[in-house]
Amino acid sequence: MLTDRQRMILNAIVDDYIRSAEPVGSRSISKRGDVQYSPATIRNEMSDLEELGFLEQPHTSAGRVPSNKGYRYYVDHLLHYNDLSLHELSTLRTFFSERMNQTEKIIQHVASILSGLTNYTSIVLGPQILHMSLKHIQLVPLNEETAVAIIVTNTGHVENKLFSIPVGMPIGELQKFVNILNAKLKDIPFVSVKTKLYEEIHAELIQHIGEYEEFMLIVNHLLAEKNIEDRVFLSGATNILTQPEFKDVDKVKTLLDLLDQSGSVAKLFDAGKEQHSGIQVRIGSENQNKAIHQCSFITASYSVEGHTLGTIGILGPTRMEYGRVISLLDYLSKDLAILLSKHYG
Known part of the structure; x- marks a missing residue:
């Protein structure tokens, strides 16, 4: 347990060192208006604080600097919070x-x-990702072979995914698939998307979408968790x-x-x-x-x-x-x- 005088001196040393980045000596502390002790008294207290592990003395200087223990004590017991400028x-x-x-x-x-x-x-x-959910998927065909899926999350994150359109797959069929995803997966957390997809809307997709397996390969690519990290x-x-x-x-x-x-x-x-x-x-x-x-x-x-x-x-x-x-x-x-x-x- 530090005495009131040791607390005052430690506080002064930390404040001065934060401001100057130079080791702090007893004479400079004694010149502060809020410290009423002589350099000799301060020097003795600094020596005691060093023995207690709150201060360190660089080899090249007679002054002291705070140790990690000194900073911790300062933050926990001496710190005055600043009003914002x-x-x-x-x-x-x-x-x-x-x-x-x-x-x-x-x-x-x-x-x-x-x-x-x-x-x-x-x-x-x-x-x-735990708090991210699907808001919307938009499909933008680039040509007959390639399209871009724009994935928007509830956090405002926008992810653009380029993918190849399977040979012979009509764009209209692909858009129908995306519409079903938007209707069924909106507001579903990404960590739960695959479970929802396979357990709850699997039957509907098979009923309305031809070439179901190829569509599932596409959606696995689009909603891969590793890409929404x-x-x-x-x-x-x-x-x-x-x-x-x-x-x-x-x-x-x-x-x-x-x-x-x-x-x-x-x-x-x-x-x-x-x-x-x-x-x-x-x-x-x-x-x-x-x-x-x-x-x-x-x-x-x-x-x-x-x-x-x-x-x-x-x-x-x-x-x-x-x-x-x-x-x-x-x-x-x-x-x-x-x-x-x-x-x-």
Whole structure:
């Protein structure tokens, strides 16, 4: 248990280090208006905080920097949340006043806004397949041999699928098949489409559609789950290089390689799956992936009517502006949920 004086000094060190990215000495802390202790007293307390594991002393400096344990204590016990600035509020309000019909465009814009406002890397997971259902299929013949199926989901996602028309199959017959699918599969979750198709409308398709087996091969291609997968939207990947602790590109090559792989980026969110709502803060080695052990990862889920649709994340150095980032994520995740609820009815 830290004393009030140790808490004040730790808070001052973290604040100064976040702002300057330079090791903090006792003299600079003593010059702060909110600290009334001598440099000698502060130096003794800093030494004790180092022994307790809250501070570290770089070999090249007499100053101290927060350890992961120090950041964790700061986030859990000392953090003051920031009010959003007029610029931040204006940017977010402008975004939420724009009309965007596709969920992907909304999510992409969210990622871009967050990376721009924070100068960190933003990662947004789009709505998951569990919550995606079929809204409409439209058929566009290109010629006698090829057609495009335009698949629209309830999230606003649009998928264009090119496929070959079986030899001798009339376009009218193909359109009849698509009409039956639209009538019977609308609002059915993609994870349940095949069950619905084979168990409930199988007999009707056989009755009304000739060359049934060939049609089923086409629909299996069009509605393959692997093509309606989670979307990972990333913005500001190179922002990490603007942070002083990541100036050496060789040291962050593993991190940059990670950010280049959507599948690996999505797995960064796995550690927080057991907690479906609220802000989650993972600092340094609390992250499972070693590539981001020098980083902090803050996430917030967004939900519609109790269903968690996706997650917003900010990746930055452990020397992160925690209060400001948490306030931004809290504000944006709540308003994003309201905006997406319109798409989900």
